[in-house]
Amino acid sequence: MAMSGTETQAVRAEQEDVVYFHAGSTTCYRKIAKDAGLKGSFTSIPVIDISNIDSPLAGERKSIASELYHACATSGFFYVSNHGISEAQQKNIFDTMRAFFELDHNTKMTAHMHKNPAMRGYEPMLETQLDPRTKGDIKEAFTMGDCVVEAEQDYRGKTGREPPPHITRPQNIWPSDAPWFRDGMYRYYAAVYPLATKLMRLFALALDGDEMAFDRYFKFPITGMRALHYPPMPPDCETNSNGLGAHADFSWLTLVLQDTVAGLEVLNKDGIWIDAPPKPGTLVCNVGQYLERQSNGVFPATIHRVRNKTGEERYSIPFFLTPDPDAEVEVVNSCLEPGQKKPPPVNVGDLYIRRMLPARKKHPTSVKCRDIPEEEWRYDFLYGN
Numbered sequence: 001m002a003m004s005g006t007e008t009q010a011v012r013a014e015q016e017d018v019v020y021f022h023a024g025s026t027t028c029y030r031k032i033a034k035d036a037g038l039k040g041s042f043t044s045i046p047v048i049d050i051s052n053i054d055s056p057l058a059g060e061r062k063s064i065a066s067e068l069y070h071a072c073a074t075s076g077f078f079y080v081s082n083h084g085i086s087e088a089q090q091k092n093i094f095d096t097m098r099a100f101f102e103l104d105h106n107t108k109m110t111a112h113m114h115k116n117p118a119m120r121g122y123e124p125m126l127e128t129q130l131d132p133r134t135k136g137d138i139k140e141a142f143t144m145g146d147c148v149v150e151a152e153q154d155y156r157g158k159t160g161r162e163p164p165p166h167i168t169r170p171q172n173i174w175p176s177d178a179p180w181f182r183d184g185m186y187r188y189y190a191a192v193y194p195l196a197t198k199l200m201r202l203f204a205l206a207l208d209g210d211e212m213a214f215d216r217y218f219k220f221p222i223t224g225m226r227a228l229h230y231p232p233m234p235p236d237c238e239t240n241s242n243g244l245g246a247h248a249d250f251s252w253l254t255l256v257l258q259d260t261v262a263g264l265e266v267l268n269k270d271g272i273w274i275d276a277p278p279k280p281g282t283l284v285c286n287v288g289q290y291l292e293r294q295s296n297g298v299f300p301a302t303i304h305r306v307r308n309k310t311g312e313e314r315y316s317i318p319f320f321l322t323p324d325p326d327a328e329v330e331v332v333n334s335c336l337e338p339g340q341k342k343p344p345p346v347n348v349g350d351l352y353i354r355r356m357l358p359a360r361k362k363h364p365t366s367v368k369c370r371d372i373p374e375e376e377w378r379y380d381f382l383y384g385n
């Protein structure tokens with residue numbers, strides 16, 4: 001169903017009356033409302049201009065925080081403009097990604113995710129399968145993230161401490177003979193990470209009133225940065241095919257830089273898929289499952305998927321911010337319902353490992369843990385310990 005006159009185009013979810021998505025260790029589904037489209041869920045995603053994010057005037061920062069609150073409570077998704085990542089930095093990361101994905105298969109496979117205990121590295125086409133009805137996700141990806149031993153991340157400078165002695169192996173893996181790829185990825189990491197931190201403080205302002213209220217959870221947080229390449233989906237592919245199957249993000253906050261090709265779709269409460277196309281000069285951001293919990297569901301971790309029906313190659317690079325693995329995240333008081341008892345806090349690492357292992361059952365870290373009872377799963381498994 002096309003919704004003319006709106007900025008985005010709303011597409012009727014499926015012919016069936018349910019939508020499948022991946023939001024935990026299992027596949028879930030949501031019924032599409034019978035009167036879909038009439039119930040008033042969001043039909044577009046707002047753009048928030050954050051040029052004043054560093055303003056010395058508290059009132060200016062509060063005004064952006066209240067826009068953020070409104071967007072997240074409505075849809076869990078928002079674009080940011082005037083975010084400070086320059087056009088040159090954006091061009092550079094997409095040039096780097098394109099050059100990497102054009103490498104021959106064997107070179108990319110030198111950094112295959114199965115060679116790295118932390119589940120980082122290269123994943124070829126169709127290796128993940130977020131929707132069990134499909135043959136797999138029509139995309140290839142390269143993931144890197146927080147690492148206490150890689151010099152670029154300056155663990156000592158960020159924390160004032162030495163790296164923990166039991167972490168000896170890097171959590172990242174890089175392809176052989178392509179040092180330019182690591183350089184290019186780290187150049188973008190150095191630009192997007194501070195932006196994520198600023199947005200985290202804006203969330204603290206929106207939810208707690210104190211910009212520094214969440215800093216204690218983000219001393220050396222879990223991060224993930226995933227270069228993605230989605231080839232065009234063939235016109236005759238099966239109805240349920242996806243670049244990336246429907247899912248809610250397993251992060252606290254996600255910031256996605258998209259190249260010029262559309263494909264991201266966001267599921268509203270009426271079961272309608274809303275397009276989230278690239279808008280020049282913006283990143284599209286969304287609430288993840290940790291922030292959903294911390295906000296007591298006030299900010300939903302909204303389901304989304306990628307389908308590249310454009311006939312062109314699509315590139316995007318999400319940055320996932322998640323608190324420190326040892327943080328105990330509790331619901332903020334302002335989000336409790338009247339009379340509601342505070343739910344017990346969640347340990348970030350405990351929940352993380354319970355999501356990571358079932359999502360990649362064939363990965364050696366998951367295979368190693370197959371016979372270990374779930375109560376004994378520890379985040380440390382991802383360090384190769």
Ligand SMILES: O=C(O)CCC(=O)C(=O)O
Nearest residue numbers: 228249256264306316318
């Ligand atoms: O490619 C995109 O635009 C979004 C990717 C995404 O949703 C994810 O990696 O979680």
Ligand SMILES: [Fe+2]
Nearest residue numbers: 247248249304
């Ligand atoms: Fe996502």
